[in-house]
Amino acid sequence: MTTHFNFDLPIERSTQPGEKWGRYKGRDILPLWVADMDFAVAPVIREALAKRLEHPVFGYTPPWPELVDAVIAGIARDHDWHIEPDWLVWLPGMVSGFNIACRAVGDSGDEVFTATPIYPPFLTAPGNNDRRLVSRPLVLQGARWEWDRPATEAAIGPRTRLMLLCNPHNPVGRVFDDEELGWLAGLAERRDLVICSDEIHCGLVLDQAHPHRPIASLNAAAAARTITLMAPSKTWNMPALYCAFAIIPDPGLRRAYVHAMRGLVSAPNVLGLVATEAAYRDGNPWRLALLDYLRGNCARVMSAVAAMPGLSTTAPEATYLAWIDCRASGLADPAGFFEAAGVGLSDGAPFGMPGFVRLNFACTRSTLDEALRRMKNALTARQTES
Numbered sequence: 001m002t003t004h005f006n007f008d009l010p011i012e013r014s015t016q017p018g019e020k021w022g023r024y025k026g027r028d029i030l031p032l033w034v035a036d037m038d039f040a041v042a043p044v045i046r047e048a049l050a051k052r053l054e055h056p057v058f059g060y061t062p063p064w065p066e067l068v069d070a071v072i073a074g075i076a077r078d079h080d081w082h083i084e085p086d087w088l089v090w091l092p093g094m095v096s097g098f099n100i101a102c103r104a105v106g107d108s109g110d111e112v113f114t115a116t117p118i119y120p121p122f123l124t125a126p127g128n129n130d131r132r133l134v135s136r137p138l139v140l141q142g143a144r145w146e147w148d149r150p151a152t153e154a155a156i157g158p159r160t161r162l163m164l165l166c167n168p169h170n171p172v173g174r175v176f177d178d179e180e181l182g183w184l185a186g187l188a189e190r191r192d193l194v195i196c197s198d199e200i201h202c203g204l205v206l207d208q209a210h211p212h213r214p215i216a217s218l219n220a221a222a223a224a225r226t227i228t229l230m231a232p233s234k235t236w237n238m239p240a241l242y243c244a245f246a247i248i249p250d251p252g253l254r255r256a257y258v259h260a261m262r263g264l265v266s267a268p269n270v271l272g273l274v275a276t277e278a279a280y281r282d283g284n285p286w287r288l289a290l291l292d293y294l295r296g297n298c299a300r301v302m303s304a305v306a307a308m309p310g311l312s313t314t315a316p317e318a319t320y321l322a323w324i325d326c327r328a329s330g331l332a333d334p335a336g337f338f339e340a341a342g343v344g345l346s347d348g349a350p351f352g353m354p355g356f357v358r359l360n361f362a363c364t365r366s367t368l369d370e371a372l373r374r375m376k377n378a379l380t381a382r383q384t385e386s
């Protein structure tokens, strides 16, 4: 039900500094790129923040028991995964979280494996931390992006120590199923890899036939070699409140991780912590309404792209991102072409897969419809010209 929350309400974002709308300020380009949403945060989160702002002192504030309880109960409710309070390591963000994982596992010059296309900071994290990146592409099998298992097995060598996994996956939108996760966990076991699983999009499952399963919840062996990263920031649209956490059941791995953070990683800020408590404890009705709205937007993107000459896409099982294949269009620079047509998309090249664009459909339906109209018109006009 979307009746309580109005996701159609236009909110003028260009009056505030910000990445998404700031990039095209003063130009008639609709920003459907960076992964934040054009929707107001849940009223329960704004109320919690307003209440905290009534107190005028913002001193150092470590996480408190009710916050930890809310996160643990939310993860148990949504993913049937029961975590212990001392498995939690609080972070100011997910990107710091997987950079620290690179630093915490293995030695200088060791390898980190990931599969492309992928959220671009995955590709730079190994090099930032004196590790080497090894990657192989996911493959499109019919309408589904899948692991290329022989290529992945072959790419992992004796110096590979860490696998960076993104599940649900940005940008292809897959929610990996138990069989795929079992294969990944088995591979990690056989090759003695640590898994760092970025699950930031786990609250954004659109396809109810594919519930999210944290890889660490598969079994005790998988839990013992996994660093799971989660945050409320995508689901509840508050990335600039900077609050995330790692869940590390194994005490030795947790010690190594905390050791790698020393002197480098700050605690999350108090407003982020306040918002996190409210999100996990009281934010579910808003989240469910959001998912309904996003499903409607996703369906519009799927049918619009199907009618665009030279473009194709796959329905994301999760996230508000559509990964669009433009290779058959013959466009040399698809993101540049659509930007010139008035739609700002993310270019696939930094994700390790040129020829694709990523479209963020977490905007009002009227913005989305206008963007899709511009894309279609530009492609049709180009076809007519040639």
Ligand SMILES: Cc1ncc(COP(=O)(O)O)c(C=O)c1O
Binding pocket: 035, 092, 093, 094, 095, 096, 119, 166, 170, 198, 200, 231, 233, 239, 244
């Ligand atoms: C898979 C993934 N991880 C991490 C992030 C960013 O996390 P943070 O802003 O907490 O560093 C994003 C943002 O789009 C993402 O899609």
